[in-house]
Amino acid sequence: MGGVRLRGFGWRHAGRRAWAVRGVDLRVERGERVLLLGPSGAGKSTLLAALAGLLPEDSGEHEGTIEIDGRPAGEARDGVGIVFQDPQTQLVMARSGDDVAFGLENRGVPAGLIWPRVDQALHRVGFPYHRDRPTAALSGGEQQRLALAGVLALRPGLLLLDEPTANLDPAGAALIRAALTRAVGDETTLILVEHRVADALPLVDRVVVLEPGGGVRADGAPEAIFAAHGDALAAEGVWVPGREIPPRRATGPAGEVLLTADRLGLPPRLAPTDLTVRAGETLAVLGRNGAGKSTLALLLGGLLKPGSGRLTASRDLAGKDTGTPPHRWRAPALAGRIGSVFQDPEHQFVTDTVRDELALGPRRAGAIEAAVGDRVEELLHRLRLARLAAANPYTLSGGEARRLSVATALATAPRLLICDEPTFGQDRRTWWELVDLFAELREAGHGLVTVTHDTEFVTALADRTLILGHPPAPTRGSGSAPAATADPAASTGGAPEQR
Structure with a gap:
């Protein structure tokens, strides 16, 4: 056959x-x-x-x-x-x-x-x-x-x-x-x-x-x-072999600390991890499959309660919730401060059309309807989704769904953006549009954390890297999950490490 x-x-x-x-x-x-x-x-x-x-x-x-x-x-x-x-x-x-x-x-x-x-x-x-x-x-x-x-x-x-x-x-x-x-x-x-x-x-x-x-x-x-x-x-966007990736986007000095993790973990999915996230910079989280990268993204986004350690938001990020960990913020406040893009885009779709999906966050945050419409149109055109405005999000291709998930997180203009595999399923043209968009956010003072296996993305955009470790797999029959460890030296500055 x-x-x-x-x-x-x-x-x-x-x-x-x-x-x-x-x-x-x-x-x-x-x-x-x-x-x-x-x-x-x-x-x-x-x-x-x-x-x-x-x-x-x-x-x-x-x-x-x-x-x-x-x-x-x-x-x-x-x-x-x-x-x-x-x-x-x-x-x-x-x-x-x-x-x-x-x-x-x-x-x-x-x-x-x-x-x-x-x-x-x-x-x-x-x-x-x-x-x-x-x-x-x-x-x-x-x-x-x-x-x-x-x-x-x-x-x-x-x-x-x-x-x-x-x-x-x-x-x-x-x-x-x-x-x-x-x-x-x-x-x-x-x-x-x-x-x-x-x-x-x-x-x-x-x-x-x-x-x-x-x-x-x-x-x-x-x-x-x-x-x-x-x-x-x-x-047209196909990743044709032999076409080089343009050089790294320049950036200025990082700003104030927005988020600090002290021995943050969720046993057995993520071992205790230390990191800081600053305004105006991109932190790339790297590591083998199963090291806990997606779990870390959910913890940083306030979407999981830590099992160990502490996550502290700065006064500038937390506002009236200063002193309260992000997972205890009310949903509208969290969405307006920290935007999250999940590894599976469909996990964050809740409406019947692309347009409504983009409008949901700003409406919940109390934006006036005219401002909501302007923001939606801007994102539709910026991320090449305008022709799909009336489409059901669940009928999009993988690359289109990924761009929509990024757009929904950006719709409320959060100060901090946490993205899990943001370039998944993108052709060369839409890949560069996402890189340019993230670079503009960084230059405007937003903080970015990206979980990724995309080494070209790291080269183009990352200011620092955090590498989560992955010890040898458990013996057959043990059924235990691997612990994850961070390499603190990789998170303290310098050029991105190429993996």
Whole structure:
């Protein structure tokens, strides 16, 4: 299994005027390895979902056909495996091993073969825990590894991957690429979406470029595609190999301290950590998956109660709540002072349209309606969301959802912004727009904390780095979470450390 044929395929989400993808004619032979390219919003993730038979007819409008080995995609799902942009959407069991076994059990694999295949798949992706590890205790990157293990265990004829290394640290991403090289045999068809093109090229032998608005622009060997279309693709935001990242944005001296963490921790998710956050500077938080970076972001954002230590806000940041820790501030006050961008953008969406999502924060903060409208329009245009103003946030692409989540945090103009993987899913053009936006905030005296694996982002914007440690993984069967330790030397100043 694995041959793919699309004839004039198109899909439009319910309630949307524009087609997510349209006019696609494409043939992929069994065993081919294809990199699917195009700017953010070109329809790459939608096309993968369609190939997996995961677009219900009552959720939108389609045209044309998709066939997998001569059968409609909806009838060929047993031979197709997909890893989504958001791994949480495909984890269904409480324990990690059970999650990998779930698909095998549904496929009727003999009981005696299930657990050896589970253990083999977990080992392939470098999963650092025993199969009894609770899925709720995993970091975003660890969830990504687990989701991939669940798909590889099925040994699908057609493997669809949507940004499979987006939330992984560099070592973890390299391990996943090595695992895919070993796992994808001659009979397995691979279709991959990956923004960081240079890293993906060793995995593929063909590049297909989607034309925004409809059709396929280019299709062929990677070298030929980039020779003929590289300049145009780079201008449109594709991360074409060989195009250098512009130099670091200059910054002035940092301002006053806004937030101080003294032995701040949440056992066992985050070991005691010391740091300061200053106005007018960017602090980048780095570290391996599972080191506690997202937990630290939630603590700094006042969204979790510390399990140990203390978090102190300056008088300038806390206002009338001086002396009270951020997790005890009232919600409107917290949103106006500290904005948070979660690792999973959908966790912060609560309305039915992009426009309403952007207006919610300023309205709750008591802004007059005219000011709310002006702020919403500014953010819509600045982050290239204007054409999506009436769209449901849950129908956006991964990159679009990330930009919306950043915009909602900025809508109330908080003095301090905490971002977890802010550049996830961005093409080159929207990546630079986010960097420019963050640089302007920093220059205007706002404090920024960014949890990231994006080394180019660190180079372009970070003034200091904090590296959270990750000791050796627990022994198999222990089920304990790793402690996290901070490297205080890395947080005390100087140029960003390149990881």
